[in-house]
Amino acid sequence: MEKVLVKSIFRETEKFMGKVVEVSGWVRTIRASNAFGFIELNDGSFFKNIQIVFESNLENYKEIAKLGTGSAVRVFGKVVESAGDKQPFEIKAEKVEVVGTSDEDFPLQKKRHTLEYMRTIAHLRPRANIYNAVFRIRSLVAFAIHSFFQERGFVYVHTPIITGSDCEGAGEMFQVTTLDLNNLPKKDDGTINYGEDFFGKATNLTVSGQLAVENYCAAFRNVYTFGPTFRAENSYTQRHASEFWMIEPEIAFADLHDDMKLAEDMVKYIINFVLEKAPEEMEFFNSFVDKTLLERLNFIKNSEFGKITYTEAIELLKKSGKQFEYPVEWGCDLQTEHERYITEELLKKPVFVIDYPKEIKAFYMRMNEDNKTVAAMDLLVPGVGEIIGGSQREERYDRLLARIQELGLKKEDYWWYLDLRRFGSNPHAGYGLGFERMIMYITGMQNIRDVIPFPRTPKNAEF
RNA sequence: UCCUCGUUAGCUCAGUCGGUAGAGCGGGUGGCUGUUAACCACUAGGUCGGCGGUUCAAGUCCGUCACGAGGAGCCA
Numbered sequence: 001m002e003k004v005l006v007k008s009i010f011r012e013t014e015k016f017m018g019k020v021v022e023v024s025g026w027v028r029t030i031r032a033s034n035a036f037g038f039i040e041l042n043d044g045s046f047f048k049n050i051q052i053v054f055e056s057n058l059e060n061y062k063e064i065a066k067l068g069t070g071s072a073v074r075v076f077g078k079v080v081e082s083a084g085d086k087q088p089f090e091i092k093a094e095k096v097e098v099v100g101t102s103d104e105d106f107p108l109q110k111k112r113h114t115l116e117y118m119r120t121i122a123h124l125r126p127r128a129n130i131y132n133a134v135f136r137i138r139s140l141v142a143f144a145i146h147s148f149f150q151e152r153g154f155v156y157v158h159t160p161i162i163t164g165s166d167c168e169g170a171g172e173m174f175q176v177t178t179l180d181l182n183n184l185p186k187k188d189d190g191t192i193n194y195g196e197d198f199f200g201k202a203t204n205l206t207v208s209g210q211l212a213v214e215n216y217c218a219a220f221r222n223v224y225t226f227g228p229t230f231r232a233e234n235s236y237t238q239r240h241a242s243e244f245w246m247i248e249p250e251i252a253f254a255d256l257h258d259d260m261k262l263a264e265d266m267v268k269y270i271i272n273f274v275l276e277k278a279p280e281e282m283e284f285f286n287s288f289v290d291k292t293l294l295e296r297l298n299f300i301k302n303s304e305f306g307k308i309t310y311t312e313a314i315e316l317l318k319k320s321g322k323q324f325e326y327p328v329e330w331g332c333d334l335q336t337e338h339e340r341y342i343t344e345e346l347l348k349k350p351v352f353v354i355d356y357p358k359e360i361k362a363f364y365m366r367m368n369e370d371n372k373t374v375a376a377m378d379l380l381v382p383g384v385g386e387i388i389g390g391s392q393r394e395e396r397y398d399r400l401l402a403r404i405q406e407l408g409l410k411k412e413d414y415w416w417y418l419d420l421r422r423f424g425s426n427p428h429a430g431y432g433l434g435f436e437r438m439i440m441y442i443t444g445m446q447n448i449r450d451v452i453p454f455p456r457t458p459k460n461a462e463f
Numbered sequence: 464u465c466c467u468c469g470u471u472a473g474c475u476c477a478g479u480c481g482g483u484a485g486a487g488c489g490g491g492u493g494g495c496u497g498u499u500a501a502c503c504a505c506u507a508g509g510u511c512g513g514c515g516g517u518u519c520a521a522g523u524c525c526g527u528c529a530c531g532a533g534g535a536g537c538c539a
Contacts, residue, residue, distance in 0.1 A: 032498090033497090033501095035496045036498090037498080038501090051499085083497055084499065085499090086498090106489095109474060109488070111487095112475080113473090114475075155493055172537085234464060234537090235538080236464095236532090236533080236535095237535085238535095245539095246539060336534090336536090345486085351534075387539070428507095459530085462495095
């Protein structure tokens with residue numbers, strides 16, 4: 001008897017037709033009369049369920065008919081054509097072994113639940129169709145990203161999770177300490193003596209691997225990081241989480257346009273990859289989450305992303321005649337409402353906005369010739385907003401140092417970053433892709449909490 | 464952190480003008496020879512988020528706290 005995965009039966013139906021097989025999985029639903037019944041079984045290998053027909057001649061018929069949703073069973077039976085029209089084939093059971101029953105209070109029912117409720121049962125929600133699809137896509141996108149960069153010779157660098165530099169400047173940080181919080185060692189001036197802490201200094205969880213990965217860029221030319229990132233912001237929105245994953249490529253001897261080319265190629269690669277590897281899941285999202293999803297993704301595959309400068313964006317917003325809550329003026333940061341208008345109404349596709357005023361961007365971004373703007377780029381996409389933020393880095397030692405001092409940062413904190421500009425400095429660029437935001441964009445899911453297995457947000461670290 | 468809206472059965476929700484609790488699904492029991500969120504009958508199930516106040520009377524009005532959702536800011 002052959003132990004087979006449901007995915008194989010769906011993909012190579014002819015091979016199994018008429019054969020007796022063994023399948024095992026979890027009961028999604030059971031419908032039974034006193035003479036026969038149907039089990040919809042999901043074995044985890046495939047998005048779709050396989051229908052099991054079982055008849056009252058089985059010695060444990062009553063036991064099977066009473067099984068609750070979620071039960072684990074092993075089925076031995078023949079693959080046959082189905083008499084019903086909702087599925088092309090089914091398994092006629094010769095034996096159904098109950099492996100693990102499911103208590104009657106199994107929370108997932110044969111009905112629609114709200115996503116909010118599902119978040120309260122995060123340990124069980126992957127067994128629901130929508131989450132099953134989301135997390136298979138998540139796995140595929142992660143693989144697609146590695147595949148994209150590895151095919152192009154990029155080296156995967158593991159930048160540290162615990163960082164000793166408190167100067168990454170990308171947001172509020174989570175402190176990492178082994179000090180006894182009820183009895184903190186103090187210095188003479190009353191401040192905490194971090195010399196006694198585990199690392200002998202104050203440390204935090206990383207908010208970005210970029211500064212670290214730039215060093216490896218200067219050795220391997222093209223590199224990327226892909227790992228968890230932590231931000232201790234009190235953000236209560238659909239697209240912010242305290243723990244999320246980020247991909248940060250960095251390329252040497254490259255400018256902002258090379259950077260954008262890479263980002264665009266990567267996004268298209270990921271879309272192609274997912275459409276090819278998970279058609280059933282994508283079809284499901286298109287039917288139940290966002291009716292325009294496939295149309296949109298297919299359009300993007302074959303179209304060029306938009307590209308406008310910050311200055312042009314400001315002019316377009318001013319000319320739009322739209323009444324924005326925040327008035328538009330050159331020098332102001334683009335608000336969410338502005339970004340949405342640009343990508344969702346004006347261009348209706350992904351768009352790079354480049355060359356932002358230096359005042360609203362980070363110190364390490366390369367100064368343009370106008371001395372007013374920096375070579376930065378944000379990729380905005382409809383529905384999600386900013387999905388990528390990147391820049392060409394300031395490779396000129398004097399200019400970088402001047403920026404650090406202008407902003408009142410301490411030169412000593414950046415000694416190793418500055419060293420890069422002393423030993424073989426070269427024009428280089430990179431960006432950060434929000435992994436979960438990419439998943440949201442590809443699936444149409446609207447809340448970041450629904451694309452992370454166990455999401456961490458302020459006041460929520462259950463599970 | 465700020466603004467808005469929520470919290471009623473296991474789940475999704477209704478509950479009028481303040482008068483003492485309802486439905487569907489799910490669970491249980493029984494029926495049904497091809498179901499597709501199966502169907503039919505019966506049945507159990509409630510500290511109406513917590514605390515305080517107004518009132519003869521509060522799920523309903525007021526205050527407050529907790530939690531959730533949406534928006535803003537921060538960003539990916």
